[in-house]
Amino acid sequence: MAQVRTILLPHFEDYPVQVAMFKDVTNASFLRSQLLQANPDFDYAFLDAAMILSPLPLFLAITLSLHSTLSPATSPLRTRTPHSELVFRLHPNNNIGESYRKFGISDDTTNLIAVKFSLTPDVTNESVAKHLSEAVQGVSVDVGEDGSELGLFADLSKIKKIYKVNDGGVKGKGGKKGVTDQVGTVKDERSALENIIMGVMTLKGS
Incomplete structure (x- = not known):
């Protein structure tokens, strides 16, 4: 089952x-x-x-x-x-x-x-x-x-690409960086990426 x-x-x-x-x-x-x-x-x-x-x-x-x-x-x-x-x-x-x-x-x-x-x-x-x-x-x-295990198979490179995350930031419309990328400045990369994703999803849903 x-x-x-x-x-x-x-x-x-x-x-x-x-x-x-x-x-x-x-x-x-x-x-x-x-x-x-x-x-x-x-x-x-x-x-x-x-x-x-x-x-x-x-x-x-x-x-x-x-x-x-x-x-x-x-x-x-x-x-x-x-x-x-x-x-x-x-x-x-x-x-x-x-x-x-x-x-x-x-x-x-x-x-x-x-x-x-x-x-x-x-x-x-x-x-x-x-x-x-x-x-x-x-x-x-x-x-x-x-x-708690739902991220077990996460592909960080694919996820970053979808959300336009890189070491320089997250690009918004017109190529401007609309969200600061925390990935390079904090220890927990997943946590930083999670915060970015949640922010983008919330803005879309508002």
């Missing part, structure tokens, strides 16, 4: 989030085809685990997606579903297609994260674990308590 963690986010305790992670996946092309066909049985956010630095950016994207789902009058969804909205929210700009290409799974994805919102009573930890066990051909990896 796939290992699935149930995450409860502040202010959204009535809407648990089911999160699972897999390595050595061999059928990413099949999973992607089900998403493209809008198969309701595969209504998940399937993410390339290489693009998830740590739990915090993912949880922020989940929070923004849930907020748009539950408060459409003030913050409507910009994509078709809450799960596609989650993928969109991870990307630093508003290009929806680019969001899917960079953060969603590709045919070559080998490490993936699956997220499922429990928006209806039938979506439970057990139902998600059962379905993912049948659907994903790969090795289930425990994401850790409260998702």
Whole structure:
């Protein structure tokens, strides 16, 4: 059975989030085809685990997606579903297609994260674990308590490229450095990069 963690986010305790992670996946092309066909049985956010630095950016994207789902009058969804909205929210700009290409799974994805919102009573930890066990051909990896291991497969070079982070700073529109790059000045590179990503995502979501 796939290992699935149930995450409860502040202010959204009535809407648990089911999160699972897999390595050595061999059928990413099949999973992607089900998403493209809008198969309701595969209504998940399937993410390339290489693009998830740590739990915090993912949880922020989940929070923004849930907020748009539950408060459409003030913050409507910009994509078709809450799960596609989650993928969109991870990307630093508003290009929806680019969001899917960079953060969603590709045919070559080998490490993936699956997220499922429990928006209806039938979506439970057990139902998600059962379905993912049948659907994903790969090795289930425990994401850790409260998702602490979600950055296990992060590819820092790819993540820096997406968020335009380098030793000189983060470039904004027009090539200007809009966010100071802390990576070269602090010991914990991941923590500094995490702060940058969270800031960019928050600005996009405002």
